[in-house]
Amino acid sequence: xxxxxxxxxxxxxxxxxxxxxxxxxxxxxxxxxxxxxxxxxxxxxxxxxxxxxxxxxxxxxxxxxxxxxxxxxxxxxxxxxxxxxxxxxxxxxxxxxxxxxxxxxxxxxxxxxxxxxxxxxxxxxxxxxxxxxxxxxxxxxxxxxxxxxxxxxxxxxxxxxxxxxxxxxx
Numbered sequence: 045x046x047x048x049x050x051x052x053x054x055x056x057x058x059x060x061x062x063x064x065x066x067x068x069x070x071x072x073x074x075x076x077x078x079x080x081x082x083x084x085x086x087x088x089x090x091x092x093x094x095x096x097x098x099x100x101x102x103x104x105x106x107x108x109x110x111x112x113x114x115x116x117x118x119x120x121x122x123x124x125x126x127x128x129x130x131x132x133x134x135x136x137x138x139x140x141x142x143x144x145x146x147x148x149x150x151x152x153x154x155x156x157x158x159x160x161x162x163x164x165x166x167x168x169x170x171x172x173x174x175x176x177x178x179x180x181x182x183x184x185x186x187x188x189x190x191x192x193x194x195x196x197x198x199x200x201x202x203x204x205x206x207x208x209x210x211x212x213x214x
Contacts (some may be wrong), residue, residue, distance in 0.1 A: 052112060054157045065067045065122050074203060093157060095127065100156045109151070114207055126202065127202070127204070129202070130195045130196065130202045130204040131195075131204045131206065132194045133166070133167060133169075133170055133193075133204065134170065134193040134194055134195040134204040134205055134206040135165060135193060135208075136193070137162055137167050137170040137171070137172050137193030137194065137195065137206075138168075138191045138192065138193030138206045138208040139172050139191075139193070139208065140147065140160075140167065140191075140193070141172030141189075141191030141192075141193060141208070142170060142175040142189055142208055142210050143165075144160060144172070144174070144191075145174050145176060145189030145191055145210075146187075147212070147213060148174075148176070149176060149178075149187040149189060149212075150213065150214045151185075154174075154176040155172060156174075156175055156176045156177075157173060157175045157176075157192045158173070158174040159171060159172070159173050159174070160172045160174065169195060169196055170174045170194060170195050171193075171194050171195060172191050172193050172194070173190065173191070173194070174189065174190070174191055175189075175190040176188070176189055176190075177190075179211075184213055185213070185214075186211055186212065186213050187211070187213075187214065188209065188210070189209070189210045189212075190207065191208050191209075191210075192205060192206070192208075193205070193206070193208070194210075
């Protein structure tokens with residue numbers, strides 16, 4: 045003989061605010077409704093467990109991109125400063141060449157072209173190429189000195205070159 049089935053143990057379907065809850069006790073059903081249960085019986089908390097991992101991965105990726113951009117910006121800034129320094133050294137080497145060219149034109153017979161290697165501590169690794177020319181206008185002799193200051197060699201990534209010209213009457 046089989047025991048009689050108790051109707052109280054059958055599951056009740058309670059419909060509240062369009063949510064369906066299947067349970068044997070009304071208290072559990074209320075808990076499911078308030079926790080956001082749906083027809084599948086999965087609570088809202090269980091459905092949101094993977095959201096924090098996705099948010100963390102997105103945040104880590106965004107921070108990594110920002111860090112990469114910052115490193116690249118600093119690297120570009122350092123390279124720009126280095127190029128500016130070598131450019132200034134080449135300019136001052138050219139200025140030195142102009143002064144030397146003026147002296148040569150006035151007090152000596154200039155040999156054209158000349159290459160001067162500078163060994164001053166501030167202008168080390170620089171050279172100056174000098175080219176002299178003279179022109180007579182209305183009986184006055186004018187000298188033109190072209191000085192090309194160079195820092196390093198053309199194969200170097202730090203190579204800089206500046207060309208300066210000056211025309212003067214002694």
